[in-house]
Amino acid sequence: MGNETAIQQAERVDHQLVRGIGIPALTANIVSSTIGAGIFVLPASMARTLGPTAPLAFICCAIAMVLFVTCFAIAGSRVALTGGLYAYVEVAFGRYVGFLAGMLYFLTALGAVAGVVNVLANSVALVVPFLGGPVMRIVVMLAVYGSLVLINIRGVREGARAVTVITVAKLLPLLLFICAGIFFIHAPNLSWSGWPGSKSLGDAVILLIFAFVGIEVALIPSGEVKNPARTVPRSAYLALVTTTFIYLMIQVVAQGTLGADLANHPAAPLAESATKFLGNLGRTILLAGATISAFGFVTSDILSSPRMIFAFGRDGALPQFFAHVHPSYRSPDVAIITYATLALALSISGTFERLAVLSNVAVLLMYLLCCAACWILVQRDVRSDGKPFNFPGMKIVPALAIVAIIWILTHATLREFVVTGIVLALASIVYLMRGQVRRNS
Numbered sequence: 001m002g003n004e005t006a007i008q009q010a011e012r013v014d015h016q017l018v019r020g021i022g023i024p025a026l027t028a029n030i031v032s033s034t035i036g037a038g039i040f041v042l043p044a045s046m047a048r049t050l051g052p053t054a055p056l057a058f059i060c061c062a063i064a065m066v067l068f069v070t071c072f073a074i075a076g077s078r079v080a081l082t083g084g085l086y087a088y089v090e091v092a093f094g095r096y097v098g099f100l101a102g103m104l105y106f107l108t109a110l111g112a113v114a115g116v117v118n119v120l121a122n123s124v125a126l127v128v129p130f131l132g133g134p135v136m137r138i139v140v141m142l143a144v145y146g147s148l149v150l151i152n153i154r155g156v157r158e159g160a161r162a163v164t165v166i167t168v169a170k171l172l173p174l175l176l177f178i179c180a181g182i183f184f185i186h187a188p189n190l191s192w193s194g195w196p197g198s199k200s201l202g203d204a205v206i207l208l209i210f211a212f213v214g215i216e217v218a219l220i221p222s223g224e225v226k227n228p229a230r231t232v233p234r235s236a237y238l239a240l241v242t243t244t245f246i247y248l249m250i251q252v253v254a255q256g257t258l259g260a261d262l263a264n265h266p267a268a269p270l271a272e273s274a275t276k277f278l279g280n281l282g283r284t285i286l287l288a289g290a291t292i293s294a295f296g297f298v299t300s301d302i303l304s305s306p307r308m309i310f311a312f313g314r315d316g317a318l319p320q321f322f323a324h325v326h327p328s329y330r331s332p333d334v335a336i337i338t339y340a341t342l343a344l345a346l347s348i349s350g351t352f353e354r355l356a357v358l359s360n361v362a363v364l365l366m367y368l369l370c371c372a373a374c375w376i377l378v379q380r381d382v383r384s385d386g387k388p389f390n391f392p393g394m395k396i397v398p399a400l401a402i403v404a405i406i407w408i409l410t411h412a413t414l415r416e417f418v419v420t421g422i423v424l425a426l427a428s429i430v431y432l433m434r435g436q437v438r439r440n441s
Contacts, residue, residue: 023235030239032167034214036297037116038356039174039247040123040290042211043254044269045353047262049204052189053196054251057204061212062244064205064408067401068367069215069240071374073233074397077389078382085370091382092373096431099317102308103427104366107420109305110339111359112210113298114346117141118355120294121347122267123287141347144295145340148302153326153333166296173289177274177282178249184277185256202411206364209408210356211247213363215240233389302340309335316434361416362423364405371401 046054075088086105090098121140125132131140196204215236254262254273265272268290274282310332313322324334346355375398 023231023238026231026235027238027242030215030235031242032171034212034239034243035171035174035246036211036214037119037170037290037294038211038352039250040270040286040293041119041266041268041352042208043251043273044263044266045207046204046251047255047260047269048266049200049207050196051260051263052192052255054204054255055248056196056201057208058244058248058251060201060205061208062240064209064401064404065212065215065240066237067397067404068371069233069236070394070397071367071371071401073236073389074394075370075374075377076232077387078377085366088373088377089369092376093369096428097369099431100424100427101366101369102312103424104362104369104420106305106308107362107423108213108359108366109301109308110343110346111355111362112213113301113305113343114350115210115352115355115359116294116297116301117144117343117347118350118352120144120291120298122352123291123294126268126271126287127291138348141344144298145302145344145347148299149336149340152302152306152336153331154329166292166299170289170293170296173285174246174250174270176278177270177286178246178253180282181253181257181273181277182249185253186259187256189256189259190252199411202408206360206408206411207353207357209360209364212240212243213360215243302336306332306335306339309338317431318434357412358416358419361409361412361420364409365420368402368405371398371405374398374401 043054046057050057072085072088075085079088079091086098086101089101121131121137121144124140125137130136250270254269257273257276258265258269262269262273268283268287271283271286271290274286278285309318309322311323312318313320313324313335322334322338323332325331326333350358375395378395378398
């Protein structure tokens with residue numbers, strides 16, 4: 001009886017949380033999750049690939065994300081299970097394909113955190129040039145991962161409490177950059193000489209999509225979301241509009257102030273642009289913003305992503321060793337160390353751009369599975385509690401989203417597909433072996 005009372009009490013608390021979070025709060029959370037360290041460096045890459053026509057890449061990414069978010073919203077209103085995208089895939093295609101979607105998320109997270117640590121190392125080197133050499137870069141990366149591993153193994157949660165501070169710290173420099181820089185734009189720097197080719201636009205989009213990934217956080221069901229079928233799509237679309245506007249303005253200000261020279265500053269393009277109109281103080285503020293944003297992302301990632309390894313070990317998809325819990329601190333120590341070691345190796349082996357594209361190939365393949373799952377869920381008319389998200393002609397959206405994903409993926413290199421394929425092949429072997437072991441035991 002006491003246990004039933006505890007469950008009923010938990011349900012009452014959960015019900016209160018459902019009523020507490022609406023569109024404004026969820027929109028702010030998505031914007032915070034989406035705008036990260038990538039936008040501090042991507043404008044230089046966009047300028048190098050597309051020149052003054054770089055804003056087109058942002059518009060293409062936004063259009064593609066509208067299609068993806070719509071698929072996520074349709075699926076999310078039909079499958080009320082914890083796990084977001086992976087749950088939708090599992091319901092549509094079964095446990096094995098759901099596991100592969102989880103592995104794609106894992107590879108996405110690894111590529112992303114390794115790329116952001118490269119941004120962090122570059123920012124530190126610009127402030128302290130002594131730390132810019134090849135060996136010292138590895139030392140900086142090792143220090144970042146090592147400190148965060150120790151913090152997380154000990155179960156310290158100051159990083160989680162500082163999320164709000166980090167969010168403000170990364171958004172304020174960007175808003176200052178836009179609001180001050182807009183008055184120093186040199187119009188000829190933004191003039192187009194013609195439309196970009198399909199290849200150069202596609203190359204830019206597959207890199208830039210890195211900056212848009214994160215909007216799907218709205219689709220992770222939780223007891224804090226009020227009326228998900230209504231709140232999730234509206235918040236996701238509102239956040240996408242907000243994010244796209246901020247990104248576009250950042251690119252326009254950077255391009256408008258530096259012109260063709262923007263492409264020559266891959267490590268800290270916004271800091272160099274800010275120097276033009278805010279002097280050395282502006283450069284310092286933007287470098288600090290990039291460093292804080294990168295460290296905030298890595299802190300959050302090391303706190304959450306290793307739980308995927310832990311869950312795989314717990315559920316038998318990986319050896320149970322990976323689900324080990326520290327006897328004193330009660331933290332998933334083996335999973336944290338394993339994840340950080342893999343991320344460190346990736347950080348050392350590649351540049352931000354290569355790691356970002358690797359991460360994007362994995363996330364786009366995960367999106368592909370989710371969009372296909374969305375179509376199947378609609379065809380089967382799978383429903384959870386409440387009325388699903390419906391609108392005229394919605395069955396064509398997954399098809400358009402899949403076409404968009406395939407077009408973007410055609411601009412990835414063979415290397416990214418090979419790495420992703422090897423990871424999925426190894427994951428499949430492990431999955432089948434673990435299944436055989438469970439059947440024999």
